[in-house]
Amino acid sequence: MKLSIRSILFVAIFFAPVAMFGQSTFGLVAHWPFSGNASDNTGKGHNGTMNNVTATAGKSGVSNTAIRFAGASNSYITIPYQPDLNLTNYTFCAVLKPEGFYTNTCQISMIMARGVDHGYPGSYFLSLTENVFDSSCTTFDTNRYVFTCGGGPSNYPYHYSWADSPTVHTNQWYCVIGTFDGTAFRIYVNGDLRVIAPPQVPVPIGTSTDGLSIGANIFGNASQYPYWFKGVMDDLRIYNRVLTASEIANYCNPVGDGGTDTTASVIGIEQNISVAIAPNPNSGNFSVHGILTSPTAAIDVYNTVGQLVYRKVVAPVQNAINEHIELPVVADGVYIVKVTAGVESKTYKMLIRR
Known part of the structure; x- marks a missing residue:
């Protein structure tokens, strides 16, 4: 460069x-x-x-x-x-x-x-x-x-x-x-x-x-x-x-589609499991919902440095989850939400904006 x-x-x-x-x-x-x-x-x-x-x-x-x-x-x-x-x-x-x-x-x-x-x-x-x-x-x-x-x-x-x-x-x-x-x-x-x-x-x-x-x-x-x-x-x-x-x-910042992406769009990175988050952007309160066949699933939220800021382990009911998440007080910005079920996972970018 x-x-x-x-x-x-x-x-x-x-x-x-x-x-x-x-x-x-x-x-x-x-x-x-x-x-x-x-x-x-x-x-x-x-x-x-x-x-x-x-x-x-x-x-x-x-x-x-x-x-x-x-x-x-x-x-x-x-x-x-x-x-x-x-x-x-x-x-x-x-x-x-x-x-x-x-x-x-x-x-x-x-x-x-x-x-x-x-x-x-x-x-x-x-x-x-x-x-x-x-x-x-x-x-x-x-x-x-x-x-x-x-x-x-x-x-x-x-x-x-x-x-x-x-x-x-x-x-x-x-x-x-x-x-x-x-x-x-x-x-x-x-x-x-x-x-x-x-x-x-x-x-x-x-x-x-x-x-x-x-x-x-x-x-x-x-x-x-x-x-x-x-x-x-x-x-x-x-x-x-x-x-x-x-x-x-x-x-x-000078590379790619305008550098670090802080848009409101949701980017699904892996498609092995069928889950979604909403709303996005949000104020730190959001829901994770979808279909899972695993007996348990982990919902992890990371900041852009890779530090874990929140984790919740859930058990699907009739192969479905609909979990409401309230994050602790965190700064506005981009976060990574990762849902893991067994060896499969799906990851999203999420924008917190108050």
Whole structure:
């Protein structure tokens, strides 16, 4: 993401030491703005070597402000090892436009990876994948790719945890942010929290001496699982901390459909169960109603940082629920309402406005 000279001067003069888009430099490990190269903008020396990638126009439409990955053999960027790539908590920020999906074994399009992504200390990744819906490495549906992130040995959320994320379409720009706070992975898309995926057994990420790859997997059995990314990357950043909700909103604000969505519309993210909320917007009082076959269901409300602000467990009567919810005093804004019944769930954005 690139600003005009006037915008850069304005930010430098009035908001120092805040970087572009109101983004704090605190905890910033590496930043690749992809301005025709793979240089690290932090000055910390995480400069990349480009392989079969080309400079192209980014989200702004300006030439040489992004990098296009071919989605095929030897199209990726490598970053050498430095000790500060070992992370305890993290935030990964990316602005990108997929132009296709990797559909070979295990159907992963790797945005960024460090180390072997399954079971190795020091590993982490940000990716697109389809197999969270069926846990299959052989069958796929290009209409069901979603963003995921991960890291560390045995830090595996249940695969269906990621299915709440909105499916991704080709030739559209996305701002995607993945975070890990030691207890759960989270995915934000265009500023909105979409997924909270706790590991089954949380453990620290650990350390290694691996470098990074951007646009592919080059670690482990990479010849069988190269996971090529096909598309354009405009911006990529790594933080060694979890960004705040306002920092996430500021980063994503220029991207997508006007940035963080605070409209009154309800967005159903997963369609496995038949429930709805009304009214929306509301003042903190609303109803959840629908048809459920599970003996119990949980109604959870999260703020945009992923903090649980309300939970209620209910028992459907004759396979139906009609629960009135009165939230404790909370600030106006966007909240996530998630109804879970067994392994199925449905998630909505809800606007509280008094």
